Amino acid sequence: MKDTLGPMAQGSRTAEVMEAIRRRLATRALAPGERLPSIRRFAGVMGVSPSTVVEAYDRLAAEGVIRSRPGSGFYVVGVAPSLDLRAPGPQRDRAVDPFWVSRQSLDAGAEVLKPGCGWLPPDWMPQTALRRALRQLARAPDALLAEYGSSLGPPRLRRILARHCAEEGLEIGPDALLLTPSGSQSIDLVCRYLLRPGDTVLVDDPCYFNFQALLRVHKVRIVSVPFTASGPDLDLFAAALAEHRPRLYITNSALHNPTGGTLTAQTAHRLLVLAGAHDLTVIEDETFAALEPEPSPRLAVLDGLERVIRIGSFSKTLSAAARCGYVAGPPDLIAALTDLQVATNFGGPSPIAAEIVAAALSDGSYRKHVEGVRRRLSRARKEAAARLADLGITPWLMPRGGFYLWCHLPEGRDAADLSRAALRETVVLAPGNIFSPAQTAAGFMRFNVSQMPERAWQVLAHVLAEPPDRHG
Amino acid sequence: MKDTLGPMAQGSRTAEVMEAIRRRLATRALAPGERLPSIRRFAGVMGVSPSTVVEAYDRLAAEGVIRSRPGSGFYVVGVAPSLDLRAPGPQRDRAVDPFWVSRQSLDAGAEVLKPGCGWLPPDWMPQTALRRALRQLARAPDALLAEYGSSLGPPRLRRILARHCAEEGLEIGPDALLLTPSGSQSIDLVCRYLLRPGDTVLVDDPCYFNFQALLRVHKVRIVSVPFTASGPDLDLFAAALAEHRPRLYITNSALHNPTGGTLTAQTAHRLLVLAGAHDLTVIEDETFAALEPEPSPRLAVLDGLERVIRIGSFSKTLSAAARCGYVAGPPDLIAALTDLQVATNFGGPSPIAAEIVAAALSDGSYRKHVEGVRRRLSRARKEAAARLADLGITPWLMPRGGFYLWCHLPEGRDAADLSRAALRETVVLAPGNIFSPAQTAAGFMRFNVSQMPERAWQVLAHVLAEPPDRHG
Numbered sequence: 001m002k003d004t005l006g007p008m009a010q011g012s013r014t015a016e017v018m019e020a021i022r023r024r025l026a027t028r029a030l031a032p033g034e035r036l037p038s039i040r041r042f043a044g045v046m047g048v049s050p051s052t053v054v055e056a057y058d059r060l061a062a063e064g065v066i067r068s069r070p071g072s073g074f075y076v077v078g079v080a081p082s083l084d085l086r087a088p089g090p091q092r093d094r095a096v097d098p099f100w101v102s103r104q105s106l107d108a109g110a111e112v113l114k115p116g117c118g119w120l121p122p123d124w125m126p127q128t129a130l131r132r133a134l135r136q137l138a139r140a141p142d143a144l145l146a147e148y149g150s151s152l153g154p155p156r157l158r159r160i161l162a163r164h165c166a167e168e169g170l171e172i173g174p175d176a177l178l179l180t181p182s183g184s185q186s187i188d189l190v191c192r193y194l195l196r197p198g199d200t201v202l203v204d205d206p207c208y209f210n211f212q213a214l215l216r217v218h219k220v221r222i223v224s225v226p227f228t229a230s231g232p233d234l235d236l237f238a239a240a241l242a243e244h245r246p247r248l249y250i251t252n253s254a255l256h257n258p259t260g261g262t263l264t265a266q267t268a269h270r271l272l273v274l275a276g277a278h279d280l281t282v283i284e285d286e287t288f289a290a291l292e293p294e295p296s297p298r299l300a301v302l303d304g305l306e307r308v309i310r311i312g313s314f315s316k317t318l319s320a321a322a323r324c325g326y327v328a329g330p331p332d333l334i335a336a337l338t339d340l341q342v343a344t345n346f347g348g349p350s351p352i353a354a355e356i357v358a359a360a361l362s363d364g365s366y367r368k369h370v371e372g373v374r375r376r377l378s379r380a381r382k383e384a385a386a387r388l389a390d391l392g393i394t395p396w397l398m399p400r401g402g403f404y405l406w407c408h409l410p411e412g413r414d415a416a417d418l419s420r421a422a423l424r425e426t427v428v429l430a431p432g433n434i435f436s437p438a439q440t441a442a443g444f445m446r447f448n449v450s451q452m453p454e455r456a457w458q459v460l461a462h463v464l465a466e467p468p469d470r471h472g
Numbered sequence: 473m474k475d476t477l478g479p480m481a482q483g484s485r486t487a488e489v490m491e492a493i494r495r496r497l498a499t500r501a502l503a504p505g506e507r508l509p510s511i512r513r514f515a516g517v518m519g520v521s522p523s524t525v526v527e528a529y530d531r532l533a534a535e536g537v538i539r540s541r542p543g544s545g546f547y548v549v550g551v552a553p554s555l556d557l558r559a560p561g562p563q564r565d566r567a568v569d570p571f572w573v574s575r576q577s578l579d580a581g582a583e584v585l586k587p588g589c590g591w592l593p594p595d596w597m598p599q600t601a602l603r604r605a606l607r608q609l610a611r612a613p614d615a616l617l618a619e620y621g622s623s624l625g626p627p628r629l630r631r632i633l634a635r636h637c638a639e640e641g642l643e644i645g646p647d648a649l650l651l652t653p654s655g656s657q658s659i660d661l662v663c664r665y666l667l668r669p670g671d672t673v674l675v676d677d678p679c680y681f682n683f684q685a686l687l688r689v690h691k692v693r694i695v696s697v698p699f700t701a702s703g704p705d706l707d708l709f710a711a712a713l714a715e716h717r718p719r720l721y722i723t724n725s726a727l728h729n730p731t732g733g734t735l736t737a738q739t740a741h742r743l744l745v746l747a748g749a750h751d752l753t754v755i756e757d758e759t760f761a762a763l764e765p766e767p768s769p770r771l772a773v774l775d776g777l778e779r780v781i782r783i784g785s786f787s788k789t790l791s792a793a794a795r796c797g798y799v800a801g802p803p804d805l806i807a808a809l810t811d812l813q814v815a816t817n818f819g820g821p822s823p824i825a826a827e828i829v830a831a832a833l834s835d836g837s838y839r840k841h842v843e844g845v846r847r848r849l850s851r852a853r854k855e856a857a858a859r860l861a862d863l864g865i866t867p868w869l870m871p872r873g874g875f876y877l878w879c880h881l882p883e884g885r886d887a888a889d890l891s892r893a894a895l896r897e898t899v900v901l902a903p904g905n906i907f908s909p910a911q912t913a914a915g916f917m918r919f920n921v922s923q924m925p926e927r928a929w930q931v932l933a934h935v936l937a938e939p940p941d942r943h944g
Contacts, residue, residue: 025647025803032804077804102814106623122614130617134610138603142594145602148792151578175497181653181795181817188816192689213815217664320620323653323822331497332549342574343685344660345653350795353822 013048017056020046025065025076036066036074097434098209104428113456116419116430118257119320120403120450124376126360126369130319133359137352149351151338153179153326157358161326165310170301175331178338179348183287183313183325184210187250189337190283190309190327191218192344194248202240202249204232206406206435206444208257208285211250220247224437227259229397231267234274241278249275249282253298254289258435258446259406260399268297275307282308290317290370291377291401305329314357317370322357324349377403377450384449387457391464393445403450408443413468415445421463427456485520489528492518497537497548508538508546569906570681576900585928588891588902590729591792592875592922596848598832598841602791605831609824621823623810625651625798629830633798642773647803650810651820655759655785655797656682659722661809662755662781662799663690664816666720674712674721676704678878678907678916680729680757683722692719696909699731701869703739706746713750721747721754725770726761730907730918731878732871740769747779754780762789762842763849763873777801786829789842796821796829849875849922856921859929863936865917875922880915885940887917893935899928 024030036042036057043050057074060066066074105117137145152158158177165172180186195201197219203211205224215222223244225232232251240246253263263271275282284299289312300310305328313325327337341348348354360366384405385395392410399405409415415431422429432444496502508514508529515522529546532538538546577589609617624630630649637644652658667673669691675683677696687694695716697704704723712718725735735743747754756771761784772782777800785797799809813820820826832838856877857867864882871877881887887903894901904916 022645022647025807032807099811099814102818103623103810106620106814106819119620120618122618125614125618127614127617131610134606134617138606138610142597142599145599145606145793146592146594146597146791148578148591148787151575175494181822182819184816184818210815210818213811217812217815315620319618319824321617321823323819323825335497335503338575339571339685340689342571342578343682343689344656346574346656346682347578347654347795350653350822350825351793352791352828353795353825356824 013052014055014059017042017046017048017053018060021056021060021066030076032076034076035072036076038073098213101209101428101430101434102213104423108428109426112426112428113451113453113459114428115447115452115456115460116428117448117451119315119448120317120373124373124450125317125319126363126366129360129363129365129369130356132363133356136359137355140355144355145352147351148347151342151347152177152334153348154351154354154358157324157354157361160358160361161328165328168295168298168301170298170305170328172305172328173331176305176328176334178327178334178341179354180325180327180341181323181345181349183285183311183315184214186311186313186325186327187211187283187285188214188217189340190311190329190333191215191220191248193333193336193340194281195220199248200244200246202237202244202246202280203437204251204256205438206258206432206441207250207437208252209430209434212437215250222437227256227261229259229261231261231263231271234267234270237271238274241274241280245278246280249280251282251284251299252288253284253286253300254292254296255399255402255404257288258404258430260397260402260404262292262296262400263299265297268299268302272299272303272308280307284308284310286310286312288316288402291374291403293374293401296400300328309333314361317373318357318360318366322350322353324354324357374401377401380449381405384447384452388447391461396444403448405447405449407445407447409445410464411443413464414442416442417468418445418463421466422459425459425462427459429460485524486527486531489514489518489520489525490532493528493532493538502548506548507544508548510545570685573681573900573902573906574685576895580900581898583898585899585923585925585931587919587924587928587932588900589920589923591787591920592789592845596845596922597789597791598835598838601832601835601837601841602828604835605828608831609827612827616827617824619823620819623814623819624649624806625820626823626826626830629796629826629833632830632833633800637800640767640770640773642770642777642800644777644800645803648777648800648806650799650806650813651826652797652799652813653795653817653821655757655783655787656686658783658785658797658799659683659755659757660686660689661812662783662801662805663687663692663720665805665808665812666753667692671720672716672718674709674716674718674752675909676723676728677910678730678904678913679722679909680724681902681906684909687722694909699728699733701731701733702736703733703743706739706742709743710746713746713752717750718752721752723754723756723771724760725756725758725772726764726768727871727874727876729760730876730902732869732874732876734764734768734872735771737769740771740774744771744775744780752779756780756782758782758784760788760874763846763875765846765850765873768872772800781805786833789845790829790832790838794822794825794829796826846873849873852921853877856919856924860919863933868916875920877919877921879917879919881917882936883915885936886914888914889940890917890935893938894931897931897934899931901932 039050039053043053061068067077068074101116105114108114158174161177162172195218200221200223201215203222203224204227223240223246225237225240282299300308309329311327314322388407393407396406419429419431430446432441433439435441511522511525515525533540537549539549540546573588577586580586630646633649634644667690672693672695673687675694675696676699695712695718697709697712754771772780781801783799786794860879865879868878891901891903902918904913905911907913
């Protein structure tokens with residue numbers, strides 16, 4: 001499409017190009033220091049003439065947003081941060097940067113599909129219970145709607161959580177539970193309390209990508225151990241304990257993210273014996289527990305919260321918009337984390353949000369809702385696995401529950417390349433290496449079976465049909 | 473009262489004593505490492521025989537909660553934390569420990585009065601607007617109730633904030649604003665990004681006590697400058713910049729906490745010139761801004777968010793139960809803080825809570841509500857000042873707005889002593905030295921005029937009537 005428009009329309013085209021660049025800066029699709037698309041290429045993308053792009057880039061440069069380097073194009077202006085959140089060593093491919101995936105998923109427009117994201121679509125969530133909870137809360141006592149509330153978090157939700165723990169055989173007192181604004185913040189609080197820069201932390205390979213992002217904030221050394229279908233490889237786990245003396249091990253129980261693996265009782269027991277022998281503290285993240293068909297062995301239950309700290313949230317089966325997480329651990333630790341949370345947040349989650357969570361969990365419809373989600377996911381996993389097989393993509397294992405399939409790509413295909421190609425067609429994928437501290441999962445991809453409408457399959461088929469050398 | 477009861481009743485008395493100790497541990501009235509009250513003293517407090525207390529202490533020791541040190545009594549068991557949140561140097565008096573005050577206020581039972589706390593009573597808050605907002609939200613689109621939402625926070629609230637900034641003459645783009653779970657967390661995020669252990673940070677003396685608690689988490693050196701009625705003492709401020717080369721200055725604008733002082737235009741301008749000359753970054757906390765009768769000079773507006781970072785929340789005039797804060801700053805910084813917040817919290821405030829805040833702020837009744845609160849506070853300040861004068865307590869200045877009076881106690885009276893005595897009568901006060909990094913405010917007390925029902929005055933009169941040597 002050519003610019004054959006008058007000066008007014010020309011001006012608004014320039015504004016459009018400027019706005020498109022600003023949007024990319026805001027969503028970090030373009031990061032500080034990065035080169036802007038070439039004039040010619042971006043003119044093609046925007047359907048405008050190169051002179052319009054030149055005008056837009058010049059104006060952004062005049063505003064100080066970007067800077068021209070003669071002979072080499074335009075670059076995003078940006079100071080070097082004091083805290084470098086990226087991996088050390090050589091600059092990674094942007095498609096394997098965890099932040100890139102998080103922000104592409106969180107900040108995606110309505111047109112973007114997200115088979116790479118970590119949550120269920122909104123219409124899979126218990127909307128009726130949530131809306132009833134909001135209407136109930138509109139009649140709550142004044143204090144509940146206006147005050148900070150207890151430093152440990154609203155007692156009603158803590159009682160519900162303590163009851164859940166007791167049902168699993170984990171009897172804990174009210175001083176063993178702290179509510180927080182999220183599962184991530186639960187881990188962050190524990191890390192702030194336990195870790196010092198330079199400490200070593202053990203994680204699974206692959207593991208939830210944000211564990212790595214979070215640990216980088218704490219400036220610790222990350223050591224990873226391969227994860228098998230039944231838990232971490234215990235021989236390598238033992239060797240890592242002996243060699244690296246890690247302070248902490250962070251893992252997912254119930255349904256491992258991204259693999260969908262599940263601890264066996266034997267692995268859980270042996271792991272705890274090893275942890276005891278090496279004075280290792282364990283964070284067990286049970287974020288996906290509600291999606292399990294039946295409860296699998298839990299480190300926290302076996303250990304009785306002596307060296308295992310349990311964390312979780314309500315984001316996967318209730319609402320990610322409530323933002324409420326928890327930590328269960330020894331009362332000494334909980335007391336210290338409570339002070340830490342008062343110092344850094346003057347309290348925990350939104351008491352209003354925590355009450356909504358408590359009300360929705362107590363709603364008569366919630367248990368049925370979760371059972372329905374499990375059945376629906378079970379069907380969706382089978383259907384997705386079959387369609388993936390048609391594309392030459394095979395699940396590493398067939399999980400007992402949850403919404404993830406961790407898959408081998410066809411021989412020779414690179415997940416980061418495919419993800420970049422899919423993003424050009426507004427589909428966010430989750431390439432294997434964002435989960436792999438050792439960067440050994442370039443041939444893997446994590447799919448969220450609840451987030452794959454027809455167009456996602458079309459784009460996936462399309463990017464797979466292109467020869468590998470076309471990407472890059 | 474003597475124990476002349478049978479073995480059953482004796483057993484339940486022991487359980488009561490154990491419960492009383494547990495409660496003190498849970499609220500940190502007794503902290504790890506601390507000595508328990510003597511057998512004889514606690515028997516008096518509880519109205520039981522010493523043998524009952526011995527039995528209770530022995531059982532708690534058998535449970536591993538406390539430990540006996542022969543010849544020196546019982547101590548709370550507790551590991552030395554890796555992260556020591558208390559002030560360095562000699563152990564401070566517990567009544568001047570900021571955590572003690574925060575947690576006594578946050579975790580106070582219904583019977584406890586809190587003239588020392590930092591918020592308005594629930595019935596002063598816009599309950600009608602909050603309840604209307606909850607009912608509106610019960611009809612919101614599915615995605616809003618279930619999804620994480622944008623990494624910068626819900627756009628609706630960010631637009632409202634940007635409009636407020638524009639009304640003050642601070643034009644900012646949407647990429648200059650990040651929503652967070654609280655004002656404290658806003659400061660914490662900036663500190664995590666900018667500070668390194670061992671850096672020096674400048675604060676006012678006196679200043680909001682939680683600034684100190686938060687800075688201790690960051691292991692930085694705290695240097696304080698005396699605060700005058702018109703802002704920090706600029707000569708001493710300049711000297712501190714030259715001598716200590718601080719990386720950051722954290723202050724309250726609008727209505728300074730605890731003094732109620734207000735920056736003059738001249739002080740604000742000179743302060744920024746000094747900051748520029750020493751490459752100092754400033755965090756301006758405008759938490760109390762809505763309570764000002766007219767806006768006072770703001771560093772962020774004068775500076776145009778070049779080296780001043782604005783933070784705030786909605787806890788003082790809307791709801792502390794929503795838990796929503798913000799940071800306004802240079803887009804580069806905001807982008808980095810956004811990544812940091814994704815890494816440590818996978819997003820910002822509860823989107824549900826942020827929508828409630830947005831809806832309540834947009835409610836037709838909100839502006840009138842705030843005007844009403846200001847008028848009511850103006851009366852309450854005058855009345856409280858008059859009654860305090862009767863007790864020999866005089867405000868350091870009469871603030872233009874807000875709910876605090878920072879007061880001189882009668883000659884020779886110690887605020888920590890009086891606070892301990894008042895706490896025995898279930899009234900939480902805020903003794904001066906918790907606000908004073910230099911510990912020069914033992915003769916000051918901060919009163920919240922909105923939290924002083926008749927019994928608070930009686931207890932205050934009563935503890936003042938006791939001779940000073942009775943406390944301790």
